[in-house]
Amino acid sequence: MKTPLAGPNFGSYAADEVSWLLTDLSEVALEADAASRERDIQSGRAHYAESLPIEYQPNPAYRALFAEVLTDTAARLATAVGVVTELVLAERGHDICLVSLARAGTPIGILMRRWAARHHGLQLPHYAVSIVRDRGIDTAALQYLSTHHDPASVVFVDGWTGKGAITRELTAALRAHEAETGVHFNPDLAVLADPGDCVRTYGTRDDFLIASACLNSTVSGLISRTVLNRRLIGRDDFHGAKFYRELAADDRSGTFLDTVSARFDDVFAAAAAESAALMSTDRTPGWAGLATVEQIRRDYGITTTNFVKPGIGETTRVLLRRLPRHIIVRDPDAPEHRHIRLLAAERGVPISCNPGLAYACVGLIDDVAQ
Secondary structure (H helix, E strand, O other): OOOOEOOOOOOOOOOOOOEEOOEEOOOOOOEEOHHHHHHHHHHOOOOHHHOEEOOOOOOHHHHHHHHHHHHHHHHHHHHHHHHHHHHHHHHHOOOOEEEEEEOOHHHHHHHHHHHHHHHHOOOOOEEEEEEEOOOEEOHHHHHHHHHHOOHHHEEEEEEEOOOOHHHHHHHHHHHHHHHHHOOOOOOOEEEEEOOOOOOOEEEEOOOOOOHHHOOOHHHOOOEOOOEOOOOOOOOOOOOEEOEOHHHHHHOOHHHHHHHHHOOHHHHHHHHHHHHHHHHOOOOOOOOHHHHHHHHHHHHOOOOOHHHEEEOHHHHHHHHHHOOEEEEEEOOOOOHHHHHHHHHHHHHOOOEEEOOOOOOOEEEEEOOOOO
8 A cells, every 4th residue: 555645755745734635746748837737627638636837936015915914814814723623523523534635634733633632632544645625535545534534523624615616526537436435535625715615624715815725836835736637636536736846935825824823822712712602503514606607607608617716815826827818806905815916917917807706806717618
């Protein structure tokens, strides 16, 4: 059986913070420019997980904005980390194993692990695994987890929800895995923010700025998006990813974690009270985000909801690594999407305002086939 990867040989996170159930593809040329990559994906010639976008490197103004945003939002982020971690511990017990969905989930899983250590004295195992839309979760990673841990103890973690595509992908993939192997994993996904209203375990349902969404690998342990390319990954291999060692000088992964963790004591009482209040409420997902996405698709004449990316996190991703067509914001001057406005201006992407938007913002991907 394959063994996990860990820092400093793979990624900039300390080895005890996360074990990566991934295959190291650092020496493989996988990057393609956004335009050609988008054409291949939209035409069906390639799946998005078979290649990687070229890593966006922010200019000094954007880096300065990231630092400012992180300082401004650290307490709110810490509170959300506390709320979701307290919910998980209350409902799933203390003998759990955190499994983050790489890569957006990884810094959140580390923060949850730090909260559990700080306030409950726990040293939780934490892994990062790959899940790919339309391809499912890494079954080799699931096999590793079920061999080394009680599957009932596994708690899947992600950063945020958009319209719930990964939530649905996880549920379907785990159901298929159980049908094939008889091994049951709980599909309940724990996220920091659930603006899409599609999970029951969350730190907040507000669409607010999570600073780790502002950058790519330089706030995610210098690890790329995950790759599932069958020319490189065998059936029994973990999905792959690259370690961008050459970006070490710009790495803000530790800074992000330490800045948020430093506020844990300040927000403990508020987070504990909020999680206790949530425990007594009905948190059944209403999937309100899907209705919003479908309405936007119709209003803008978009052929598929795959081109509609709702929420601050997903809109940021559109600007960082896709071909953006248009950005819609609820409040044109809201501080939580200052970085989005900066990126849009840099790339010449138009922005319009819709005060009735269910999300703080929505990113539309250009349909290059039209």
